[in-house]
Amino acid sequence: MVSYLLRRLPQAALTMLVMSVVVFVGVFAIGNPVDILISPQATATERDNAIRALGLDLPIWQQYWSFLVNLFQGDVGRSFVFNVSALHLIMERLPATLELALASTLLGLVIGMPFGLYAGLAPNSRVSTSIMAGSILGFSLPSFWVGIVMIMLFSVHLGWLPSGGRGDTVYWLGARWSFLTTDGLAHMAMPVLNLALFQISMVIRLTRAGVREVILSDYVKFARAKGLTETRIILVHVLKNILIPVITVVGLNLGTVIAFAVVTETIFSWPGMGKLIIDSINVLDRPVIVAYLMLMVLMFVVINLLVDLAYMVLDPRVRLESR
Amino acid sequence: MTIEVRDLSTHFRLSAGTIKAVDGVSLSVRRGQILGLVGESGSGKTVTGFSIMRLVESPGFIAGGNILFQGTDLARISEEEMRRLRGNRIAMIFQDPMMTLNPVLRIDTQMVETIRAHEKTSREEALRRARDALGMVGIPSPEERLKAYPHQFSGGMRQRVAIAIAFLHKPDLIIADEPTTALDVTIQGQILAEVQKLTSKFGTSLIWISHDLSVVAALADEIAVMYAGRLVEQGKVGEVLDHPLHPYTKGLIDSVPNRNRRGAALNQIKGMTPSLADLPEGCSFRTRCPREAEICKQVPLTREWLHDHTARCHRPYHPTEDFT
Ligand SMILES: Nc1ncnc2c1ncn2[C@@H]1O[C@H](COP(=O)(O)OP(=O)(O)OP(=O)(O)O)[C@@H](O)[C@H]1O
Ligand SMILES: [Mg+2]
Numbered sequence: 001m002v003s004y005l006l007r008r009l010p011q012a013a014l015t016m017l018v019m020s021v022v023v024f025v026g027v028f029a030i031g032n033p034v035d036i037l038i039s040p041q042a043t044a045t046e047r048d049n050a051i052r053a054l055g056l057d058l059p060i061w062q063q064y065w066s067f068l069v070n071l072f073q074g075d076v077g078r079s080f081v082f083n084v085s086a087l088h089l090i091m092e093r094l095p096a097t098l099e100l101a102l103a104s105t106l107l108g109l110v111i112g113m114p115f116g117l118y119a120g121l122a123p124n125s126r127v128s129t130s131i132m133a134g135s136i137l138g139f140s141l142p143s144f145w146v147g148i149v150m151i152m153l154f155s156v157h158l159g160w161l162p163s164g165g166r167g168d169t170v171y172w173l174g175a176r177w178s179f180l181t182t183d184g185l186a187h188m189a190m191p192v193l194n195l196a197l198f199q200i201s202m203v204i205r206l207t208r209a210g211v212r213e214v215i216l217s218d219y220v221k222f223a224r225a226k227g228l229t230e231t232r233i234i235l236v237h238v239l240k241n242i243l244i245p246v247i248t249v250v251g252l253n254l255g256t257v258i259a260f261a262v263v264t265e266t267i268f269s270w271p272g273m274g275k276l277i278i279d280s281i282n283v284l285d286r287p288v289i290v291a292y293l294m295l296m297v298l299m300f301v302v303i304n305l306l307v308d309l310a311y312m313v314l315d316p317r318v319r320l321e322s323r
Numbered sequence: 324m325t326i327e328v329r330d331l332s333t334h335f336r337l338s339a340g341t342i343k344a345v346d347g348v349s350l351s352v353r354r355g356q357i358l359g360l361v362g363e364s365g366s367g368k369t370v371t372g373f374s375i376m377r378l379v380e381s382p383g384f385i386a387g388g389n390i391l392f393q394g395t396d397l398a399r400i401s402e403e404e405m406r407r408l409r410g411n412r413i414a415m416i417f418q419d420p421m422m423t424l425n426p427v428l429r430i431d432t433q434m435v436e437t438i439r440a441h442e443k444t445s446r447e448e449a450l451r452r453a454r455d456a457l458g459m460v461g462i463p464s465p466e467e468r469l470k471a472y473p474h475q476f477s478g479g480m481r482q483r484v485a486i487a488i489a490f491l492h493k494p495d496l497i498i499a500d501e502p503t504t505a506l507d508v509t510i511q512g513q514i515l516a517e518v519q520k521l522t523s524k525f526g527t528s529l530i531w532i533s534h535d536l537s538v539v540a541a542l543a544d545e546i547a548v549m550y551a552g553r554l555v556e557q558g559k560v561g562e563v564l565d566h567p568l569h570p571y572t573k574g575l576i577d578s579v580p581n582r583n584r585r586g587a588a589l590n591q592i593k594g595m596t597p598s599l600a601d602l603p604e605g606c607s608f609r610t611r612c613p614r615e616a617e618i619c620k621q622v623p624l625t626r627e628w629l630h631d632h633t634a635r636c637h638r639p640y641h642p643t644e645d646f647t
Contacts (some may be wrong), residue, residue: 218419225409231405
């Protein structure tokens with residue numbers, strides 16, 4: 001396991017390096033922040049001073065080099081707008097997004113697996129057809145539209161749930177969390193469900209496909225021939241095999257959920273990273289954008305690694321090969 | 324009599340029509356006896372085995388007949404009663420050992436669950452029995468091997484594990500569905516010997532499904548020959564192989580390579596196995612039969628032509644009465 005990690009590490013570092021170039025060049029292409037940051041009334045000298053202070057007068061490769069050097073010292077730069085560390089800005093918002101993404105992934109599994117299991121075991125029943133039709137809706141309805149409908153229904157019309165914000169939060173493990181208070185949970189309900197819709201649908205389809213395949217396998221037939229109860233066959237023999245693809249896909253999807261929570265956060269004014277990055281793009285706050293994108297790359301790399309490790313734990317065949 | 328199957332029919336209802344995969348099969352096995360069930364691919368051997376286990380899945384269903392197991396008709400009992408018999412009084416060994424064990428569960432889990440599905444025993448006791456069972460089928464250092472996963476075993480070893488599982492409750496009947504077909508020849512012999520030893524030790528009745536006549540000749544007491552869902556000939560192994568009545572049986576025997584006739588062309592049964600969806604009327608073998616006659620357009624009935632030797636044929640070899 002350790003040797004496996006050591007082998008993966010340079011690979012991960014290289015990915016990060018390549019991505020940093022892409023990100024840096026990409027952000028440069030968006031536009032010149034000077035035009036937005038400096039008031040049009042400023043004199044030419046003021047303008048030049050500002051440009052020099054931000055380091056924007058240097059050629060791009062030099063800017064990149066100093067960015068890289070700073071990066072290795074753990075400094076991703078300061079926000080042009082807030083004049084604080086970009087990383088600090090992002091980290092402040094990270095828990096809110098993380099909370100949303102993890103809760104929706106959990107919901108995806110908790111709702112998706114039983115429904116998928118049922119749809120796989122009784123594929124021709126009317127309930128199953130409804131489940132599968134529902135999962136297509138979950139895939140195809142645009143999440144901003146669903147979000148707006150949810151607000152209209154539950155906040156405006158019924159008045160059951162708050163339409164935005166995080167509600168009461170509690171300080172725990174160095175950050176503020178909503179899920180630890182009832183008010184926070186009420187605020188989370190709609191954005192989490194909104195973000196989970198796609199994942200529920202995905203898990204339903206994955207689970208169903210897995211059940212259809214595994215249930216026909218010889219080892220399930222053999223388990224029946226051994227006289228095991230149907231409950232044990234499904235909960236142990238079938239489920240344990242299905243868990244492998246489901247965990248892999250859901251795990252890999254977690255990065256996407258975090259990165260694309262933007263839409264949900266915007267609709268529900270959820271003060272997470274997604275909202276921060278949209279605001280930063282609007283004012284071309286380069287250091288924040290770069291830091292955010294680099295963090296996303298890092299996150300994808302780490303998640304990939306974790307999924308591989310989970311895979312090893314779940315699948316004894318992989319576990320042995322990599323020893 | 325351990326098992327007595329009477330007039331068993333198992334059909335598959337498909338969109339194209341109903342397929343009679345097993346069509347009026349009757350067979351029986353006495354305590355401690357071995358019945359070899361032979362026939363070419365697609366003749367319905369596996370479906371017969373699964374029907375006895377009541378493991379035929381939709382779109383298949385048991386359309387009729389009785390499966391008398393120690394006097395109880397398995398075709399009539401509840402699913403839960405059947406579950407209590409499976410793996411306990413009737414066990415099954417499958418064809419492909421690479422596929423029969425669950426890849427993500429350890430061997431001990433797969434053995435202990437089988438014991439505890441039928442008996443209230445402690446885990447320790449079950450583990451001890453699982454270990455003994457592995458030792459009994461010739462798996463070296465069973466204590467350690469219990470903790471292994473299936474992919475850590477070779478095909479032959481996996482089949483031994485499957486056999487150990489089948490014998491865990493010392494069943495009265497084991498249905499072995501071509502358990503050696505997927506293995507190479509030397510291993511085949513070992514597995515064969517192992518099963519033979521265990522059945523005679525425990526007095527287990529055995530239905531050995533195979534398309535290999537030489538294996539059946541060496542192992543079985545009785546033989547039943549299946550063709551297109553029907554039994555066409557049945558009797559003592561020596562008797563049937565030496566004096567086949569049905570032209571299909573004779574064809575099967577003649578197509579076995581024989582070292583005394585090296586170089587001579589093998590006698591193939593002419594034609595192809597017909598699809599079960601459109602069998603010829605009457606005797607389903609008649610279009611391939613060298614002895615076909617007008618009468619074969621009528622369905623032949625099973626008849627005891629010789630003592631304890633039946634065939635389903637209008638014009639068998641070894642006529643004991645005149646044909647005209
Ligand atoms: N799930 C199924 N759906 C439809 N038809 C089936 C199904 N299973 C079996 N059959 C039909 O039953 C027939 C007999 O199949 P079976 O598996 O019993 O043959 P077999 O004698 O065991 O052959 P083999 O030697 O290849 O194992 C097949 O030809 C097929 O037409
Ligand atoms: Mg078969």
